[in-house]
Amino acid sequence: MQQIGTNGSKVQTLNYSVSGDTDSDSFKSWQQLLASLFRVTRPFHRREHGFFASLTVYHLGLALVLHGKSDAVRYSRSDAWTLRDDLDHLFIHVCSQGGGHLRRAGENRRLNHLDVGIVDLASPLDFVAYASESVSLVLPRSLLSPTTGELDRQHGRILLRDTPVGGLLGQHIMTLCQTAPRLWLHEAVALARVTANLADTCLGIGAVSYPAPTTTSHGGLMRSIRGYIEARLHRPELAPEEVASAFLISRSQLYRLFETSGGVRHYISRRRLRRALLDICSPALRHRRIGDIAYDLGFRNEAHFSRIFHDAFGSSPRAARAASKRGDAEWLAVASPAPGGNQLEHWLKELMAG
Incomplete structure (x- = not known):
């Protein structure tokens, strides 16, 4: 149960x-x-x-x-x-x-x-x-x-x-x-x-020289691409073309790698929104305007950011910040999948550094 x-x-x-x-x-x-x-x-x-x-x-x-x-x-x-x-x-x-x-x-x-x-x-x-x-x-x-x-x-x-x-x-x-x-x-x-x-x-401390695990080129490439994207979320011009060029692969190859995530463009947008959610609700960043946080994550239009934030989480950025100020956990709950989905799987997939 x-x-x-x-x-x-x-x-x-x-x-x-x-x-x-x-x-x-x-x-x-x-x-x-x-x-x-x-x-x-x-x-x-x-x-x-x-x-x-x-x-x-x-x-x-x-x-x-x-x-x-x-x-x-x-x-x-x-x-x-x-x-x-x-x-x-x-x-x-x-x-x-x-x-x-x-x-x-x-x-x-x-x-x-x-x-x-x-x-x-x-x-x-x-x-x-x-x-x-x-x-x-x-x-x-x-x-x-x-x-x-x-x-x-x-x-x-x-x-x-x-x-x-x-x-x-x-x-x-x-x-x-x-x-x-x-x-x-x-x-x-x-x-x-x-x-x-x-x-x-x-x-x-005391790390030993275990042989590096054998991993497929796919797994290593995916880790490298995700790290590349995560370090560049603040750049509004970050796009599939740049990522494909940086790793010397075609756009179709790149799409296939991120197909389960809806494509690399969707993955980039989701990662930006997730980072924005964490920053907007962070007590350490409550003094910052929501628009400034969005700008730092590559969003150049605050109205557009608010709209896609609401589409993703079912709550406006201001409502999410207000919930966090009240001590509610709603800002995390709105990122949950539809009822009946595997919540643990969703958490694991979305778990990235903010």
């Missing part, structure tokens, strides 16, 4: 729980919920047993925190899976109870109680979790420094609980999860940035 709420004007949350047989509709719905992250199956020796799982997701504006409990389950991501969902996030996993085995590049590594596992969602993965409770942090790659501990080589790394770095990062993530239900949204956004900085530092 899925429930979505704002915790009384706090951060928006997603609650989900299932119980039943492995072949039941409940387990299938659990697979569908997590399909935007993993292929979910049961270990062979547990397939005849009943299954229980629950998940609470907190949206911190720039990051997600997931608190989950489940019986033994297997999570995997193949090359084809990473190409299909095209996620570009780091998934930092702490086993608050239980543990599991993390397999990548032919190496099987044990993840024990309170160890911290690092997963690059742009890379293949195979993880078997025992009956466990866990807290996970999803950070967009754009929030992290690309030079920190060779970020592409962090996939599959385990920070042990008895090391200073592993203990500090793991405890911080669990504390953040405990605190999340009480956070106002502007506090959550600020703490997401602090957490990203801490993760940057911890991953840079």
Whole structure:
């Protein structure tokens, strides 16, 4: 059963729980919920047993925190899976109870109680979790420094609980999860940035030389193009022609890469609007005119900006700012998909640095 709420004007949350047989509709719905992250199956020796799982997701504006409990389950991501969902996030996993085995590049590594596992969602993965409770942090790659501990080589790394770095990062993530239900949204956004900085530092300390994961040219190209666009959202002249030229590909190739996003022009507009939404509702930027914020993000006509903002979020920029001043979480809720959609998938797709 899925429930979505704002915790009384706090951060928006997603609650989900299932119980039943492995072949039941409940387990299938659990697979569908997590399909935007993993292929979910049961270990062979547990397939005849009943299954229980629950998940609470907190949206911190720039990051997600997931608190989950489940019986033994297997999570995997193949090359084809990473190409299909095209996620570009780091998934930092702490086993608050239980543990599991993390397999990548032919190496099987044990993840024990309170160890911290690092997963690059742009890379293949195979993880078997025992009956466990866990807290996970999803950070967009754009929030992290690309030079920190060779970020592409962090996939599959385990920070042990008895090391200073592993203990500090793991405890911080669990504390953040405990605190999340009480956070106002502007506090959550600020703490997401602090957490990203801490993760940057911890991953840079004692980084080991794991082989870089094998990724397809498609995945690497998409990450490069998204980074190029994100760094140039403020330029009104940013257009598909420029992007295609910068990466020496045709416009038709570029469109195919962004076809699931409605094309690159639509993707650029959506990213600008999402950044505008965060800036307009940021307490640190309340002194700035909405028109000036829009101008800085490449919008040269304030009336046009207000119109497409309303079309995208169902609320005017002024109404969104007013809601944030009242402490409402409406400004995040208006970015939700239509009822009945996979809210978790929507959050993951829209999760980028503001």
